[in-house]
Amino acid sequence: MTTRREFLVLACGAASAAAAATVEAQIDPNQAMVRKAAYQEALRRVVGDAQVHRGRVKLQLPPLIDNGNSVPLSVAVESPMTDADHVKAIHVFTEKNPLPDVVSAHLGPRAGRAGLSTRVRLADSQTVIAIAQLSDGSFWSDSAEVVVTLSACLEEGLI
Amino acid sequence: MSVRTGALRCLAAAAVACVLFDFANVDTEVGATEIPLAERRSGYEFMGRETRMIQDEDATNPGMLWVLDGEALWNRKAGAADRACSDCHGDARANMKGIAARYPAFDAARGRPLSLEQRINACRTERQKAAALPFESRELLALTAYVALQSRGLPVDITIDERTRPFFEAGRETFYRRQGQLNLACTQCHDDHWGAKLGGSPIPQAHPTGYPLYRLEWQSLGSLERRLRNCLVGMRAEPYAYGAPEFVDLELYLMWRARGMKIETPAVRP
Protein backbone atom coordinates (compact mmCIF):
# COMPACT_ATOMS: atom_id res chain seq x y z
CA MET A 1 0.00 0.00 0.00
CA THR A 2 1.65 3.23 -1.10
CA THR A 3 1.76 6.13 1.33
CA ARG A 4 -0.04 9.36 0.61
CA ARG A 5 3.33 10.99 -0.22
CA GLU A 6 4.20 8.28 -2.73
CA PHE A 7 0.80 8.42 -4.31
CA LEU A 8 1.10 12.17 -4.65
CA VAL A 9 4.29 11.63 -6.60
CA LEU A 10 2.68 8.95 -8.76
CA ALA A 11 -0.26 11.19 -9.47
CA CYS A 12 1.96 14.12 -10.39
CA GLY A 13 4.11 11.91 -12.59
CA ALA A 14 7.38 12.72 -10.87
CA ALA A 15 10.30 10.52 -11.71
CA SER A 16 11.43 9.87 -8.16
CA ALA A 17 9.77 9.29 -4.82
CA ALA A 18 9.92 12.54 -2.87
CA ALA A 19 10.78 10.95 0.42
CA ALA A 20 12.29 14.06 1.93
CA ALA A 21 9.48 16.44 1.02
CA THR A 22 8.14 18.81 3.64
CA VAL A 23 4.46 18.72 4.48
CA GLU A 24 3.81 22.02 2.67
CA ALA A 25 5.66 21.48 -0.63
CA GLN A 26 4.22 18.96 -2.98
CA ILE A 27 7.54 18.60 -4.78
CA ASP A 28 10.91 17.96 -3.16
CA PRO A 29 12.80 21.33 -3.07
CA ASN A 30 15.79 19.74 -4.85
CA GLN A 31 13.46 18.38 -7.49
CA ALA A 32 11.87 21.83 -7.85
CA MET A 33 15.30 23.40 -8.43
CA VAL A 34 16.20 20.84 -11.09
CA ARG A 35 12.90 21.45 -12.86
CA LYS A 36 13.26 25.23 -12.72
CA ALA A 37 16.67 24.89 -14.38
CA ALA A 38 15.19 22.65 -17.08
CA TYR A 39 12.47 25.23 -17.64
CA GLN A 40 15.01 28.04 -18.07
CA GLU A 41 16.95 25.84 -20.50
CA ALA A 42 13.80 25.08 -22.51
CA LEU A 43 13.04 28.80 -22.77
CA ARG A 44 16.60 29.47 -23.93
CA ARG A 45 16.34 26.74 -26.55
CA VAL A 46 13.38 28.49 -28.15
CA VAL A 47 14.26 32.12 -27.59
CA GLY A 48 18.07 32.06 -27.58
CA ASP A 49 19.43 35.41 -26.43
CA ALA A 50 16.51 37.41 -27.80
CA GLN A 51 14.47 39.57 -25.51
CA VAL A 52 11.00 38.31 -24.68
CA HIS A 53 8.46 41.11 -24.52
CA ARG A 54 5.39 40.89 -22.35
CA GLY A 55 2.14 41.51 -24.17
CA ARG A 56 0.13 40.63 -27.28
CA VAL A 57 -0.25 37.11 -25.90
CA LYS A 58 -3.18 36.10 -23.73
CA LEU A 59 -2.79 32.84 -21.81
CA GLN A 60 -5.97 31.62 -20.15
CA LEU A 61 -6.10 29.01 -17.43
CA PRO A 62 -8.55 28.56 -14.56
CA PRO A 63 -6.95 30.22 -11.52
CA LEU A 64 -8.15 27.42 -9.23
CA ILE A 65 -8.01 24.07 -10.88
CA ASP A 66 -10.53 21.26 -10.39
CA ASN A 67 -8.04 18.54 -11.25
CA GLY A 68 -4.42 18.84 -12.33
CA ASN A 69 -4.83 15.89 -14.70
CA SER A 70 -6.79 17.84 -17.25
CA VAL A 71 -6.65 21.64 -17.16
CA PRO A 72 -8.22 23.64 -19.99
CA LEU A 73 -5.65 26.02 -21.47
CA SER A 74 -6.00 28.55 -24.22
CA VAL A 75 -3.55 30.93 -25.86
CA ALA A 76 -4.50 33.79 -28.19
CA VAL A 77 -2.03 36.21 -29.82
CA GLU A 78 -2.97 39.60 -31.28
CA SER A 79 -1.75 39.57 -34.85
CA PRO A 80 -3.10 40.56 -38.29
CA MET A 81 -1.93 37.12 -39.53
CA THR A 82 -0.85 38.47 -42.91
CA ASP A 83 2.10 37.22 -44.93
CA ALA A 84 4.09 40.21 -43.73
CA ASP A 85 3.10 40.05 -40.10
CA HIS A 86 2.00 36.84 -38.45
CA VAL A 87 2.67 34.42 -35.61
CA LYS A 88 4.92 31.53 -36.61
CA ALA A 89 4.80 29.50 -33.43
CA ILE A 90 3.23 29.37 -29.98
CA HIS A 91 5.10 27.52 -27.23
CA VAL A 92 3.77 26.66 -23.77
CA PHE A 93 6.06 25.79 -20.86
CA THR A 94 5.65 25.06 -17.15
CA GLU A 95 8.18 25.61 -14.41
CA LYS A 96 7.41 22.68 -12.11
CA ASN A 97 6.28 19.78 -14.27
CA PRO A 98 8.76 16.91 -14.72
CA LEU A 99 9.36 18.22 -18.25
CA PRO A 100 9.08 21.92 -19.07
CA ASP A 101 7.62 21.58 -22.59
CA VAL A 102 3.88 21.28 -22.86
CA VAL A 103 2.87 21.98 -26.43
CA SER A 104 4.20 23.88 -29.45
CA ALA A 105 1.98 25.02 -32.31
CA HIS A 106 3.37 25.93 -35.72
CA LEU A 107 1.14 28.09 -37.85
CA GLY A 108 0.98 30.92 -40.36
CA PRO A 109 -1.39 33.31 -42.14
CA ARG A 110 -3.68 30.39 -43.14
CA ALA A 111 -4.75 30.12 -39.49
CA GLY A 112 -6.66 33.38 -39.64
CA ARG A 113 -6.26 33.85 -35.91
CA ALA A 114 -3.22 32.95 -33.83
CA GLY A 115 -4.55 30.71 -31.12
CA LEU A 116 -4.78 27.25 -29.66
CA SER A 117 -6.95 25.57 -27.02
CA THR A 118 -6.10 22.29 -25.38
CA ARG A 119 -6.03 20.55 -21.99
CA VAL A 120 -2.84 20.05 -20.03
CA ARG A 121 -1.46 18.32 -16.96
CA LEU A 122 -0.08 20.43 -14.16
CA ALA A 123 1.93 18.82 -11.40
CA ASP A 124 1.74 21.55 -8.79
CA SER A 125 0.69 25.11 -8.16
CA GLN A 126 3.05 26.99 -10.49
CA THR A 127 3.62 29.43 -13.30
CA VAL A 128 2.71 28.53 -16.87
CA ILE A 129 4.18 30.63 -19.69
CA ALA A 130 3.15 31.01 -23.33
CA ILE A 131 5.65 32.41 -25.83
CA ALA A 132 4.73 33.54 -29.33
CA GLN A 133 7.32 33.72 -32.07
CA LEU A 134 6.46 36.34 -34.70
CA SER A 135 7.43 36.44 -38.36
CA ASP A 136 9.71 39.42 -37.69
CA GLY A 137 11.75 37.30 -35.27
CA SER A 138 10.44 38.92 -32.09
CA PHE A 139 9.15 37.00 -29.05
CA TRP A 140 6.15 37.93 -26.93
CA SER A 141 4.82 36.21 -23.83
CA ASP A 142 2.19 35.94 -21.15
CA SER A 143 2.22 33.89 -17.97
CA ALA A 144 -0.39 32.67 -15.51
CA GLU A 145 -0.20 31.53 -11.91
CA VAL A 146 -2.32 28.54 -11.10
CA VAL A 147 -3.25 26.76 -7.90
CA VAL A 148 -3.52 22.99 -8.10
CA THR A 149 -4.99 21.20 -5.09
CA LEU A 150 -5.22 17.49 -4.49
CA SER A 151 -8.42 15.49 -4.39
CA ALA A 152 -9.44 14.50 -0.89
CA CYS A 153 -9.92 10.81 -1.57
CA LEU A 154 -6.94 9.83 -3.67
CA GLU A 155 -7.39 7.00 -6.09
CA GLU A 156 -4.91 4.51 -7.38
CA GLY A 157 -5.91 3.44 -10.86
CA LEU A 158 -8.91 1.26 -11.60
CA ILE A 159 -10.20 0.13 -8.22
CA MET B 1 -33.34 11.49 15.33
CA SER B 2 -31.74 8.16 14.55
CA VAL B 3 -32.27 6.46 11.24
CA ARG B 4 -34.21 3.68 12.95
CA THR B 5 -36.67 6.04 14.61
CA GLY B 6 -36.98 7.93 11.37
CA ALA B 7 -37.59 4.74 9.45
CA LEU B 8 -40.28 3.67 11.90
CA ARG B 9 -41.96 7.07 11.64
CA CYS B 10 -41.77 6.76 7.86
CA LEU B 11 -43.40 3.34 8.01
CA ALA B 12 -46.10 4.55 10.39
CA ALA B 13 -46.83 7.55 8.18
CA ALA B 14 -46.80 5.33 5.10
CA ALA B 15 -49.18 2.87 6.77
CA VAL B 16 -51.63 5.67 7.48
CA ALA B 17 -51.18 6.97 3.96
CA CYS B 18 -51.87 3.48 2.55
CA VAL B 19 -55.35 3.57 3.95
CA LEU B 20 -56.14 6.95 2.47
CA PHE B 21 -54.22 7.05 -0.82
CA ASP B 22 -53.27 4.91 -3.79
CA PHE B 23 -50.03 3.42 -2.45
CA ALA B 24 -48.17 3.54 -5.72
CA ASN B 25 -48.48 7.32 -5.88
CA VAL B 26 -47.44 8.15 -2.32
CA ASP B 27 -44.07 9.80 -2.25
CA THR B 28 -41.73 8.37 0.33
CA GLU B 29 -41.45 10.74 3.28
CA VAL B 30 -38.32 12.88 3.15
CA GLY B 31 -36.08 12.22 6.17
CA ALA B 32 -34.89 15.03 8.38
CA THR B 33 -31.37 15.16 6.95
CA GLU B 34 -32.29 14.78 3.28
CA ILE B 35 -31.69 17.75 1.05
CA PRO B 36 -34.98 19.55 0.35
CA LEU B 37 -36.02 18.92 -3.25
CA ALA B 38 -35.71 22.59 -4.23
CA GLU B 39 -32.15 22.81 -2.89
CA ARG B 40 -30.77 19.92 -4.91
CA ARG B 41 -27.95 20.82 -7.25
CA SER B 42 -26.08 18.74 -9.76
CA GLY B 43 -22.34 18.11 -9.35
CA TYR B 44 -22.05 20.28 -12.46
CA GLU B 45 -22.66 23.36 -10.34
CA PHE B 46 -19.74 22.58 -8.04
CA MET B 47 -17.17 22.58 -10.84
CA GLY B 48 -15.15 25.47 -12.20
CA ARG B 49 -16.46 27.34 -15.23
CA GLU B 50 -13.82 25.87 -17.54
CA THR B 51 -14.62 22.27 -16.54
CA ARG B 52 -18.32 22.94 -17.12
CA MET B 53 -17.46 24.14 -20.61
CA ILE B 54 -15.83 20.78 -21.38
CA GLN B 55 -19.16 19.07 -20.64
CA ASP B 56 -21.26 21.65 -22.46
CA GLU B 57 -19.96 20.97 -25.94
CA ASP B 58 -20.00 17.55 -27.60
CA ALA B 59 -17.01 18.71 -29.68
CA THR B 60 -14.83 19.02 -26.57
CA ASN B 61 -16.39 16.38 -24.29
CA PRO B 62 -14.06 13.34 -24.22
CA GLY B 63 -17.04 11.20 -23.13
CA MET B 64 -18.29 11.48 -26.72
CA LEU B 65 -15.41 9.22 -27.85
CA TRP B 66 -17.09 6.42 -25.87
CA VAL B 67 -20.56 7.41 -27.07
CA LEU B 68 -19.41 7.02 -30.68
CA ASP B 69 -18.02 3.58 -29.86
CA GLY B 70 -21.38 2.78 -28.26
CA GLU B 71 -23.21 3.76 -31.41
CA ALA B 72 -21.01 1.42 -33.46
CA LEU B 73 -21.55 -1.43 -30.98
CA TRP B 74 -25.30 -0.83 -30.98
CA ASN B 75 -25.35 -1.58 -34.70
CA ARG B 76 -22.88 -4.45 -34.68
CA LYS B 77 -24.10 -8.04 -34.78
CA ALA B 78 -22.81 -10.17 -31.93
CA GLY B 79 -23.01 -13.60 -30.35
CA ALA B 80 -24.28 -16.98 -31.52
CA ALA B 81 -27.62 -15.36 -32.31
CA ASP B 82 -25.77 -12.98 -34.68
CA ARG B 83 -27.97 -10.12 -33.58
CA ALA B 84 -27.28 -6.41 -33.06
CA CYS B 85 -29.04 -4.28 -30.44
CA SER B 86 -30.61 -2.43 -33.36
CA ASP B 87 -32.16 -5.64 -34.73
CA CYS B 88 -34.56 -5.75 -31.76
CA HIS B 89 -34.52 -2.16 -30.53
CA GLY B 90 -34.25 -0.24 -33.77
CA ASP B 91 -32.89 3.29 -33.72
CA ALA B 92 -31.61 4.06 -30.22
CA ARG B 93 -32.29 7.77 -30.69
CA ALA B 94 -36.00 7.08 -30.83
CA ASN B 95 -36.40 3.88 -28.83
CA MET B 96 -33.96 4.35 -25.98
CA LYS B 97 -35.30 7.81 -25.11
CA GLY B 98 -36.22 7.91 -21.42
CA ILE B 99 -34.85 4.45 -20.66
CA ALA B 100 -31.80 5.46 -18.62
CA ALA B 101 -33.95 7.94 -16.66
CA ARG B 102 -35.86 4.99 -15.21
CA TYR B 103 -32.90 2.86 -14.22
CA PRO B 104 -32.24 0.90 -11.99
CA ALA B 105 -35.48 -0.79 -13.03
CA PHE B 106 -37.27 -3.83 -11.66
CA ASP B 107 -36.70 -7.03 -13.62
CA ALA B 108 -39.57 -9.48 -13.10
CA ALA B 109 -37.52 -12.54 -14.13
CA ARG B 110 -34.86 -11.84 -11.53
CA GLY B 111 -37.23 -10.42 -8.93
CA ARG B 112 -35.03 -7.42 -8.26
CA PRO B 113 -33.91 -4.13 -9.83
CA LEU B 114 -31.09 -4.18 -12.38
CA SER B 115 -28.68 -1.41 -13.27
CA LEU B 116 -28.47 -0.33 -16.89
CA GLU B 117 -25.14 -2.16 -17.23
CA GLN B 118 -26.73 -5.35 -15.91
CA ARG B 119 -29.69 -4.92 -18.26
CA ILE B 120 -27.35 -4.57 -21.25
CA ASN B 121 -25.47 -7.71 -20.20
CA ALA B 122 -28.74 -9.59 -19.70
CA CYS B 123 -29.61 -8.78 -23.32
CA ARG B 124 -26.15 -9.82 -24.47
CA THR B 125 -26.26 -13.20 -22.78
CA GLU B 126 -29.93 -14.05 -23.25
CA ARG B 127 -30.84 -12.45 -26.58
CA GLN B 128 -27.55 -12.14 -28.45
CA LYS B 129 -26.13 -15.34 -26.92
CA ALA B 130 -22.86 -13.52 -26.49
CA ALA B 131 -20.50 -13.31 -23.52
CA ALA B 132 -21.32 -10.65 -20.95
CA LEU B 133 -19.17 -7.53 -21.22
CA PRO B 134 -16.85 -7.10 -18.21
CA PHE B 135 -17.64 -4.22 -15.84
CA GLU B 136 -15.64 -1.09 -16.71
CA SER B 137 -14.67 -2.52 -20.09
CA ARG B 138 -14.60 0.00 -22.89
CA GLU B 139 -17.44 -1.81 -24.66
CA LEU B 140 -19.80 -1.86 -21.69
CA LEU B 141 -19.04 1.76 -20.84
CA ALA B 142 -19.56 2.75 -24.48
CA LEU B 143 -22.93 1.00 -24.81
CA THR B 144 -24.16 2.29 -21.46
CA ALA B 145 -23.09 5.84 -22.33
CA TYR B 146 -24.76 5.63 -25.74
CA VAL B 147 -28.05 4.42 -24.26
CA ALA B 148 -27.95 6.93 -21.40
CA LEU B 149 -27.16 9.79 -23.80
CA GLN B 150 -30.61 9.24 -25.33
CA SER B 151 -32.09 10.42 -22.03
CA ARG B 152 -29.90 13.53 -21.78
CA GLY B 153 -31.98 16.48 -20.67
CA LEU B 154 -34.83 14.30 -19.43
CA PRO B 155 -35.74 14.24 -15.74
CA VAL B 156 -34.79 11.23 -13.61
CA ASP B 157 -38.00 9.21 -13.41
CA ILE B 158 -37.88 6.85 -10.44
CA THR B 159 -40.94 6.09 -8.35
CA ILE B 160 -40.90 3.42 -5.68
CA ASP B 161 -43.62 0.79 -5.62
CA GLU B 162 -44.22 -2.32 -3.54
CA ARG B 163 -41.86 -4.38 -5.73
CA THR B 164 -38.91 -2.02 -5.47
CA ARG B 165 -39.51 -0.78 -1.93
CA PRO B 166 -37.35 -3.36 -0.10
CA PHE B 167 -34.38 -2.66 -2.42
CA PHE B 168 -34.90 1.08 -2.11
CA GLU B 169 -34.94 0.80 1.71
CA ALA B 170 -31.76 -1.30 1.61
CA GLY B 171 -30.07 1.32 -0.56
CA ARG B 172 -31.16 4.14 1.72
CA GLU B 173 -29.95 2.21 4.72
CA THR B 174 -26.52 1.85 3.06
CA PHE B 175 -26.45 5.61 2.42
CA TYR B 176 -27.08 6.30 6.10
CA ARG B 177 -24.89 3.58 7.53
CA ARG B 178 -21.46 4.41 9.00
CA GLN B 179 -18.83 2.32 7.28
CA GLY B 180 -15.13 1.67 7.18
CA GLN B 181 -12.22 2.66 9.36
CA LEU B 182 -13.26 6.29 9.10
CA ASN B 183 -16.72 5.30 10.34
CA LEU B 184 -18.37 7.65 7.89
CA ALA B 185 -21.82 7.49 6.34
CA CYS B 186 -22.46 8.90 2.86
CA THR B 187 -25.12 11.21 4.30
CA GLN B 188 -22.62 12.95 6.57
CA CYS B 189 -20.74 14.47 3.63
CA HIS B 190 -23.39 14.56 0.95
CA ASP B 191 -26.48 15.62 2.93
CA ASP B 192 -24.91 17.48 5.87
CA HIS B 193 -21.76 19.03 4.41
CA TRP B 194 -22.28 19.48 0.69
CA GLY B 195 -20.77 22.73 -0.49
CA ALA B 196 -18.04 22.62 2.14
CA LYS B 197 -14.46 21.76 1.17
CA LEU B 198 -12.72 18.45 1.74
CA GLY B 199 -9.00 18.67 1.06
CA GLY B 200 -9.45 21.66 -1.27
CA SER B 201 -12.28 20.15 -3.31
CA PRO B 202 -15.93 21.08 -2.91
CA ILE B 203 -18.20 18.29 -1.65
CA PRO B 204 -21.04 17.76 -4.13
CA GLN B 205 -24.48 16.42 -3.22
CA ALA B 206 -23.77 13.06 -4.91
CA HIS B 207 -26.53 12.86 -7.52
CA PRO B 208 -25.68 10.26 -10.20
CA THR B 209 -27.31 12.19 -13.03
CA GLY B 210 -24.38 12.06 -15.45
CA TYR B 211 -23.18 8.48 -15.42
CA PRO B 212 -21.23 6.97 -17.07
CA LEU B 213 -19.10 10.08 -16.89
CA TYR B 214 -15.63 11.32 -17.82
CA ARG B 215 -13.80 11.91 -14.60
CA LEU B 216 -10.69 14.10 -14.93
CA GLU B 217 -9.13 12.09 -12.09
CA TRP B 218 -9.52 8.89 -14.15
CA GLN B 219 -8.84 10.54 -17.52
CA SER B 220 -11.39 8.07 -18.73
CA LEU B 221 -15.10 7.41 -18.80
CA GLY B 222 -16.24 5.36 -15.80
CA SER B 223 -19.36 4.01 -14.15
CA LEU B 224 -21.19 5.00 -10.98
CA GLU B 225 -20.00 1.78 -9.36
CA ARG B 226 -16.39 2.72 -10.03
CA ARG B 227 -17.00 6.04 -8.33
CA LEU B 228 -18.76 4.39 -5.39
CA ARG B 229 -15.90 1.94 -4.97
CA ASN B 230 -13.52 4.90 -4.84
CA CYS B 231 -15.70 6.55 -2.17
CA LEU B 232 -15.69 3.37 -0.10
CA VAL B 233 -11.93 2.98 -0.41
CA GLY B 234 -11.62 6.65 0.58
CA MET B 235 -13.62 5.86 3.71
CA ARG B 236 -11.37 2.84 4.25
CA ALA B 237 -14.30 0.51 3.84
CA GLU B 238 -14.23 -2.73 1.89
CA PRO B 239 -15.73 -1.88 -1.51
CA TYR B 240 -18.52 -4.11 -2.81
CA ALA B 241 -17.82 -6.08 -5.99
CA TYR B 242 -18.98 -4.65 -9.31
CA GLY B 243 -22.59 -5.61 -9.88
CA ALA B 244 -23.18 -6.37 -6.20
CA PRO B 245 -26.81 -6.02 -5.07
CA GLU B 246 -25.65 -3.48 -2.47
CA PHE B 247 -24.51 -1.21 -5.29
CA VAL B 248 -27.66 -1.56 -7.37
CA ASP B 249 -29.86 -0.93 -4.31
CA LEU B 250 -27.76 2.13 -3.46
CA GLU B 251 -28.00 3.35 -7.03
CA LEU B 252 -31.78 2.95 -6.86
CA TYR B 253 -31.85 5.09 -3.73
CA LEU B 254 -29.50 7.69 -5.22
CA MET B 255 -31.52 7.96 -8.44
CA TRP B 256 -34.73 8.31 -6.42
CA ARG B 257 -32.98 11.00 -4.35
CA ALA B 258 -32.18 12.75 -7.67
CA ARG B 259 -35.75 12.33 -9.05
CA GLY B 260 -36.72 15.17 -11.33
CA MET B 261 -33.13 16.29 -11.91
CA LYS B 262 -31.91 16.22 -15.49
CA ILE B 263 -29.81 13.40 -16.94
CA GLU B 264 -26.44 14.78 -18.11
CA THR B 265 -24.70 11.74 -19.56
CA PRO B 266 -21.90 11.86 -20.56
CA ALA B 267 -21.06 14.31 -17.78
CA VAL B 268 -17.57 15.57 -16.98
CA ARG B 269 -16.46 15.79 -13.38
CA PRO B 270 -13.19 16.52 -11.55
Next chain:
Amino acid sequence: MARAVVTLPAQARRGEIVEIKTLAAHAMETGFRRTQTGELIPRDIIRRFTCTYNDVEVFRVDLHPAVAANPLIAFTTVATESGTIAFQWVGDNGYSVTETASIRVE
Protein backbone atom coordinates in the same frame (compact mmCIF):
# COMPACT_ATOMS: atom_id res chain seq x y z
CA MET C 1 -13.73 2.10 -32.56
CA ALA C 2 -13.83 5.92 -32.60
CA ARG C 3 -10.22 7.03 -32.68
CA ALA C 4 -10.81 10.72 -33.21
CA VAL C 5 -13.63 13.20 -33.57
CA VAL C 6 -13.39 16.43 -35.55
CA THR C 7 -15.93 19.23 -35.51
CA LEU C 8 -15.99 22.01 -38.07
CA PRO C 9 -18.62 23.59 -40.29
CA ALA C 10 -19.51 21.83 -43.56
CA GLN C 11 -19.58 25.11 -45.42
CA ALA C 12 -18.24 28.65 -45.10
CA ARG C 13 -17.88 31.91 -46.99
CA ARG C 14 -14.57 32.54 -48.72
CA GLY C 15 -12.17 34.24 -46.34
CA GLU C 16 -14.22 33.34 -43.26
CA ILE C 17 -12.27 32.08 -40.26
CA VAL C 18 -13.62 28.67 -39.24
CA GLU C 19 -13.20 27.02 -35.85
CA ILE C 20 -11.96 23.47 -35.78
CA LYS C 21 -12.17 21.28 -32.68
CA THR C 22 -10.53 17.87 -32.55
CA LEU C 23 -10.53 15.10 -29.95
CA ALA C 24 -8.31 12.03 -30.14
CA ALA C 25 -8.80 8.87 -28.06
CA HIS C 26 -5.41 8.31 -26.44
CA ALA C 27 -4.24 7.68 -22.88
CA MET C 28 -1.14 9.90 -23.30
CA GLU C 29 0.91 7.78 -20.92
CA THR C 30 3.54 10.17 -19.56
CA GLY C 31 6.36 7.73 -18.89
CA PHE C 32 6.59 8.97 -15.30
CA ARG C 33 3.96 6.77 -13.71
CA ARG C 34 4.84 3.56 -11.91
CA THR C 35 2.85 0.38 -11.35
CA GLN C 36 1.91 -0.76 -7.85
CA THR C 37 5.11 -2.83 -7.79
CA GLY C 38 7.27 0.14 -8.78
CA GLU C 39 7.92 -0.53 -12.45
CA LEU C 40 7.99 2.47 -14.72
CA ILE C 41 5.15 2.50 -17.26
CA PRO C 42 6.80 3.46 -20.55
CA ARG C 43 5.91 6.70 -22.32
CA ASP C 44 3.25 6.32 -25.00
CA ILE C 45 1.97 9.60 -26.32
CA ILE C 46 0.77 11.33 -29.44
CA ARG C 47 3.78 13.36 -30.60
CA ARG C 48 2.45 15.39 -33.50
CA PHE C 49 -0.83 16.65 -34.87
CA THR C 50 -1.00 18.04 -38.41
CA CYS C 51 -3.85 19.70 -40.26
CA THR C 52 -3.67 20.03 -44.04
CA TYR C 53 -6.09 21.87 -46.27
CA ASN C 54 -6.10 20.44 -49.81
CA ASP C 55 -2.70 18.96 -48.98
CA VAL C 56 -1.19 22.23 -47.72
CA GLU C 57 -0.18 22.20 -44.05
CA VAL C 58 -2.06 24.93 -42.21
CA PHE C 59 -1.50 23.98 -38.55
CA ARG C 60 0.86 21.67 -36.71
CA VAL C 61 1.26 20.87 -33.02
CA ASP C 62 4.08 19.10 -31.19
CA LEU C 63 2.69 17.37 -28.11
CA HIS C 64 4.56 16.42 -24.94
CA PRO C 65 3.53 14.24 -21.95
CA ALA C 66 2.05 17.32 -20.27
CA VAL C 67 -0.87 17.23 -22.70
CA ALA C 68 -3.86 15.60 -21.00
CA ALA C 69 -5.31 12.25 -22.07
CA ASN C 70 -7.82 12.22 -24.93
CA PRO C 71 -6.32 15.46 -26.19
CA LEU C 72 -8.43 18.32 -27.39
CA ILE C 73 -6.78 20.54 -30.01
CA ALA C 74 -8.87 23.52 -31.09
CA PHE C 75 -7.69 26.11 -33.57
CA THR C 76 -8.82 28.13 -36.58
CA THR C 77 -8.20 28.19 -40.30
CA VAL C 78 -9.26 30.49 -43.13
CA ALA C 79 -11.84 29.00 -45.52
CA THR C 80 -9.91 29.59 -48.74
CA GLU C 81 -11.51 27.09 -51.13
CA SER C 82 -13.71 24.02 -51.21
CA GLY C 83 -11.99 20.73 -50.65
CA THR C 84 -10.70 18.38 -48.00
CA ILE C 85 -9.30 19.23 -44.63
CA ALA C 86 -7.24 16.33 -43.30
CA PHE C 87 -6.11 15.70 -39.74
CA GLN C 88 -3.32 13.37 -38.73
CA TRP C 89 -2.15 12.29 -35.30
CA VAL C 90 1.16 10.43 -35.06
CA GLY C 91 2.71 9.04 -31.92
CA ASP C 92 4.73 6.38 -30.15
CA ASN C 93 4.51 2.67 -30.96
CA GLY C 94 3.39 3.28 -34.50
CA TYR C 95 0.27 5.23 -33.56
CA SER C 96 -1.16 6.96 -36.60
CA VAL C 97 -4.74 8.16 -37.08
CA THR C 98 -6.17 10.19 -39.94
CA GLU C 99 -9.54 11.87 -40.26
CA THR C 100 -10.83 13.96 -43.11
CA ALA C 101 -13.67 16.41 -43.54
CA SER C 102 -15.07 18.11 -46.62
CA ILE C 103 -15.68 21.80 -46.69
CA ARG C 104 -17.70 23.74 -49.22
CA VAL C 105 -16.55 27.32 -49.63
CA GLU C 106 -18.67 29.85 -51.48
